[in-house]
Amino acid sequence: MRDIELYQMLLGLTPPWEVSAVNIAPASADRPLGEIAVEVAWRSQIPLVCPSCGQGVARYDSRPRRWRHLNTMQWKTFITADVPRVNCPTCGVKQVRVAWAEDASRFTELFEAFAVQVLKAVRSKVQAQGLTALSWDQVDRIMERAVARGLDRRSLEGLRYVGLDEKSFGKGHDYVSVLHDVVERRVLDVVPERTREATDTLWATVPEAQRQGLKAVAMDMWEPYLEATREAAPQALIVHDKFHAARELNKAVDLVRRKEHRELKAQGEETLTKTRYLWLKNPKHFTERQRSHFAALQLDTLKVGRAWAIKEAFAPFWNYHYTGSARKFFDRWYFWATHSRLLPIIQAAKTLKRHLPGLLAYTKHRITNAVAEGTNGKIQLLKANARGYRNFAQYRISILFHCGGLDLYPSGCAL
Ligand SMILES: [Zn+2]
Numbered sequence: 001m002r003d004i005e006l007y008q009m010l011l012g013l014t015p016p017w018e019v020s021a022v023n024i025a026p027a028s029a030d031r032p033l034g035e036i037a038v039e040v041a042w043r044s045q046i047p048l049v050c051p052s053c054g055q056g057v058a059r060y061d062s063r064p065r066r067w068r069h070l071n072t073m074q075w076k077t078f079i080t081a082d083v084p085r086v087n088c089p090t091c092g093v094k095q096v097r098v099a100w101a102e103d104a105s106r107f108t109e110l111f112e113a114f115a116v117q118v119l120k121a122v123r124s125k126v127q128a129q130g131l132t133a134l135s136w137d138q139v140d141r142i143m144e145r146a147v148a149r150g151l152d153r154r155s156l157e158g159l160r161y162v163g164l165d166e167k168s169f170g171k172g173h174d175y176v177s178v179l180h181d182v183v184e185r186r187v188l189d190v191v192p193e194r195t196r197e198a199t200d201t202l203w204a205t206v207p208e209a210q211r212q213g214l215k216a217v218a219m220d221m222w223e224p225y226l227e228a229t230r231e232a233a234p235q236a237l238i239v240h241d242k243f244h245a246a247r248e249l250n251k252a253v254d255l256v257r258r259k260e261h262r263e264l265k266a267q268g269e270e271t272l273t274k275t276r277y278l279w280l281k282n283p284k285h286f287t288e289r290q291r292s293h294f295a296a297l298q299l300d301t302l303k304v305g306r307a308w309a310i311k312e313a314f315a316p317f318w319n320y321h322y323t324g325s326a327r328k329f330f331d332r333w334y335f336w337a338t339h340s341r342l343l344p345i346i347q348a349a350k351t352l353k354r355h356l357p358g359l360l361a362y363t364k365h366r367i368t369n370a371v372a373e374g375t376n377g378k379i380q381l382l383k384a385n386a387r388g389y390r391n392f393a394q395y396r397i398s399i400l401f402h403c404g405g406l407d408l409y410p411s412g413c414a415l
Pocket of ligand 1: 051053
């Protein structure tokens, strides 16, 4: 068997495509891996058709092209071909489709599928680059194409419960807003910032018909999110879950601690030094050291101790299944909180009261952004892996690639 026949068989080419030559370039000083270029030619009397409209058309000319393919052993392998172009009276000059690659790609479908698989497995662009011998830009392009493919094929049919969440991005107070499908556990999309405008843009990524089918949306008590959602999906119930309430209450406890710590320090007291996380952490997850440190603090004599007790006392709210009982519980808790003489706690309680319908909605639709919290961990990891995210667009592609639950592979190449 000659090399031409061997490659014809390995590539599984069918007419009109045929291998016409196999060119071998051994490794050299400026080429660390040997390279094989398999030359493929259009060898057929099959009449040409326009790739856009399908009508029979005349050949116009041809263009040389080259695609990276899967390696042959340790040899980097390419397919090269003079691809015919046709002159269609309706569509103009078009290049005919090749059987092994998508239109705009410089990689064969099998190679792209392999690169996608490597990227999914290692979750680090740098490592994927090393394993595939691709450049940074090539990795980016493969990811972009994979996500575009996935979004194109994605169905949002039957979307009922989503979560809208903020996520810090980069240094300081830059935020991104993330929309999740909390049932299928996938990120639907992500936009920079958390303004009203940004949230509108985010909602626009969900087609109108699916927005109208939404039953409930879990989200923060953040005005722009609320406004945009009331407009995008007016029939959907807004739900604030324990994470969102905890965020408000934790903020308040921390404000009380900071003020009290300053006052105590002014009197030379270090009681509250290094206690910040003790007040924010769930005591169930304390380490032995934290447990004894916390036990040594005299809760009743500290303002932050009282603030903490009020925060903790809110927890049973989430166990109610009847709106009436949940409301009664809330009223009792609210009375206590607003009579605490702790300004941040009073303000947090008022915020919760303003959003009481969203808190009570949880008794009916027990959806949470807990899924989102899991995804957040994944997103955090991407950030850590990615020191090189040069801009938001790439960050978004990475999130959708790894957390979007998308079908990323070229057609017929699900490995
Ligand atoms: Zn045409």
